[in-house]
Amino acid sequence: MKTRITLKELAKLLNVSVSTVSKALNDSPEISPKTIERVKELAALHKYRPNPTAVNLKSSKSGTIGVLIPNIANSFFAKVLSGMEARAQREGLQVITYISNESHEREKQISEMLTAGFVDGVLIAIAEETQRKKDFEHIRSIIQYDIPVVLYDRIDFDMPVDKVGIDDRKVFYDATRDLQNKGLKRIGIATSIHHMGVGKARIEGYKEALREDDTFYLANSAKLESLREKTLKMLLEDKVEAVLCSDFDSTMLTYRLAYENGLRIPEDVKIIGFIRGGLAKYLTPSVSFVDQSPDKIGEKAMDVLISRINRKNTGPKEKIIIDTEVVHYESTQFVKKGASLRGN
Amino acid sequence: MKTRITLKELAKLLNVSVSTVSKALNDSPEISPKTIERVKELAALHKYRPNPTAVNLKSSKSGTIGVLIPNIANSFFAKVLSGMEARAQREGLQVITYISNESHEREKQISEMLTAGFVDGVLIAIAEETQRKKDFEHIRSIIQYDIPVVLYDRIDFDMPVDKVGIDDRKVFYDATRDLQNKGLKRIGIATSIHHMGVGKARIEGYKEALREDDTFYLANSAKLESLREKTLKMLLEDKVEAVLCSDFDSTMLTYRLAYENGLRIPEDVKIIGFIRGGLAKYLTPSVSFVDQSPDKIGEKAMDVLISRINRKNTGPKEKIIIDTEVVHYESTQFVKKGASLRGN
DNA sequence: CTGAAAGCGCTTACAG
DNA sequence: CTGAAAGCGCTTACAG
Structure with a gap:
């Protein structure tokens, strides 16, 4: 040894x-x-x-960044983490991950730990339950200890910190307008995250894009069974021509429902989803999706945090928006009447 | 403040x-x-x-565990990490993540860091490139510094450390036998990871299960275009009745190829895949898959590591196998001739 | 029962 | 140019 x-x-x-x-x-x-x-x-x-510990003690730094992740199984967050890690590595910083599993209680515990000095700064995507309970005291407490905090992705909160995310409102506004310009009228939205900040913003964007005589079609539920029913109604009764799906579950569920009920995508209904590109291209048919550049969000969030830690940036708190793009695949393709996309 | x-x-x-x-x-x-x-x-x-740093310096511990992840976008590893984090949390340990991106160079850099004393123990899934180059010196160097190491998932290596993973050989042996018992004869395998330990083992298991007069059908390539060609040949020319897919890409690709060529799943070809359950159930049709219990792998690996760190386990190195299970969904359903699974 | 001292492995102002 | 001393925030054997 x-x-x-x-x-x-x-x-x-x-x-x-x-x-x-x-x-x-x-x-x-x-x-x-x-x-x-x-x-x-x-x-x-x-x-x-x-010895890193000795150096840290001497310098009153920990050399580590805490990252709060609500749900790592969501590949969006996995990718975000990857971007953060890459940026931290260049700075010689270690990344400590904390997974809240969308739990308010767990998030509070983690915050409590963090104020003890385990990390030099924190990147947070606020847990679902915390958003519902609207209790952000634990986050404020981290700030009070003068530990720099940056919110990422879930940034629609009134808090004196830097924020890095996408313009959720604009994404679905643009997507809706785009479909309208191509001649579609009955456009609906399916979402399982309508109670979260990002979900609300996406719905709003869609709503704003609707014109006077357009109908507002919404299938929303955090419960899969109920979302299934509502989406099914939208597809079969309302006969929407397109569905904007705001998250992984609603995207995949809409696909399933079309499949189970013999609706052809995109011939009968067009779909824009919120899933990662690596999966989107593989679906049958491939699904047009909103590319959020999760790695960029992660990198930028880490970048902003590092400037705060090093006091390179002592200006007012910023809100940084990362560009998104709708990548069009088969599910929004316009095919001639009678023609079919599917093989055979 | x-x-x-x-x-x-x-x-x-x-x-x-x-x-x-x-x-x-x-x-x-x-x-x-x-x-x-x-x-x-x-x-x-x-x-x-x-102050955690002071306590650590005094006790010559860092209170942290390093986790080497080859590719966090792979949701398998994301889930594994989640299991590790849960177990670490109960022990009051912090988890530092390092993402190798399957790169040998990066893995060596990380290992080099780790020997400086950033962590009390390390969990490693060896990068693809490292497996190809067969250069494990950097891992041995961690061990030499008396830092406990546990390999997880990718465990088919001759190294004096504890290992936690699944029995890759058995998984596809059993799956093949199961399909044979249901009357199938022409069973093939599609894989993009045949050059990795786990990939090899899966192929072997399938091979062993073949009977004397069975043909060995293999579509293997790490390059997507080439894998596409080979799989297509297997589907259209060899007319296999079932495909075992050893990873995410081969699973999704096989779905795409069936879709593009008008092959019905499961009527024309049955499929067993290696993707996570949360996605498997949503595919159209839902895909039968090997449930690897990634969270359990993560928890167990962390558990074993903790026993080594605390010297609660000073016995010989162990190899722990986590049970797997094929979850049968629509893609392996046996339907009557002429009938169809698909709606409409 | 309480406290002074040494020490974990470093860094840095200060003295020589 | 080199070294002794103090100190980062703790813990713990030892003395009183």
Whole structure:
């Protein structure tokens, strides 16, 4: 077993003091070039690396960033995390993940921990339950301890912190307008996240885009069974020509319902979904989707946080919007009457 | 701004020594009940929590676990991470995530960091490139520093560490046998991970299950275009009755190819895939899949690691197999000739 | 029962 | 140019 060598041990081997070794390794101008060389040589030989914990204690930093993730099984958040990790790595920062599972209680526990000084800054996507209960005291408490906080993705909250996310309202406004311009009239929306900030904003965007004589079709429920019923009604009774789906579940469910009821996509109904591109292209038919650039959201959020930690940015809190784009695949294709997209 | 109170400050307020405060907070029998009460009261009032970095330095522990993830966008790993996090949380341990992106170079960098003492133990799923290059020196180097290592999921390597994963060979052996028992003969396998340990094992299991006069049908390529061609040949020319798909890409691709070529699932071809249940149930038709219990793999791996760190387990290294199960959905349903599963 | 001292592994102002 | 000392915030063996 190898054991890590310490400054003290290096000092003894070199017959100099610990301070000299420390300074030499940090290229202090106080130390003679000759000594610096000697010290560095031996350090390299023994693969010396400073004990991170000791450095942290001395500098009153932890060298780590806490990331609060509501639901890691959601590949959006997984991708966001990936972007954060990439940015943190360039800075030599460690990323500690905390998964709230959308639970208010768990989120409070985590926040409590964080105020004890485990991290230099925190990136948060607020849990669903917390949004419902509208209790953000634990987040404010982190801020009070002067630990920089950046909200990501779920940013529609009134809090004195930086925020990085997308323009949820605009996404569905544009998508709706786009479909209208192509001649569609009966456009509906399916959502299982209407009670969350991002969900609300998406619905609003859609609503705003509706023209005077358009009908507002909404299938909303966090309960799958109920969402199934409402969406089915929209598809079969209201006979909508297109459905905007605001999240993974509503997207996939709409696909299932079309499949189960012999509705052809896109011939009978067009669909725009909110799922990741890696999956979207594979669906049968491939589903047009809103590309949120989750990795960019993660990178930018981490970037903003780092500037706050390093006090490179001491200006007023910012709200940063990452561009989105509707990627059109088969599910919004316009095909000639009678023709079919499907093979055979 | 609130600032965290230290032992020293508490001591001053109480007019006792730092050592007394420390002992009192740790319920030392050396301290009088009265003093303990006084100290704890004030500590609670000021919400005192020991500085984690200081505690770590003193105890020569970091209180953190490093988790190496090859690809977080793969929801399997996201779920595994979730299980790890849950277990770590119960132990008061922090989870630091490192994403290798299947890169050998990055994995080496990370390993190098880890030997500097950032973590008390490491959970690793070895990167694809590392498997190809067969260079595991960096992993051995972690072990040499006496940092406990547990391999998870990708465990088919000869290394003196604990391992937690599934029996990849058995999964496809059983699946093949099951389809055979139901009367199928021409069973094929599609895979984009045949060059990885888990991929190889899955192919082997399938191969072993083949009987004397069965043909071995294999569509394998890490390149999507090539996999597409090979799978297409298997479906259209070889006319296989079932395809075992060993990973996300091969599963989704096989679905696409059936769709594009008018093959009905399961009427014309049955499919067993390797994707998560949350997605499997939504596909059209829903796809029968191998449930790997990723959260259990994560929890167990963390559990084993913790026993090693605490020296509760000093026995020989173990290999722990988590049970899997084929969940049957529509894609393996046996339907009467002429009948169709699809709506309409 | 309480406190002074040493020490975990570093960094840095200060003295020589 | 080098080193002794103090200190980051704790814990703990030891003395009183």
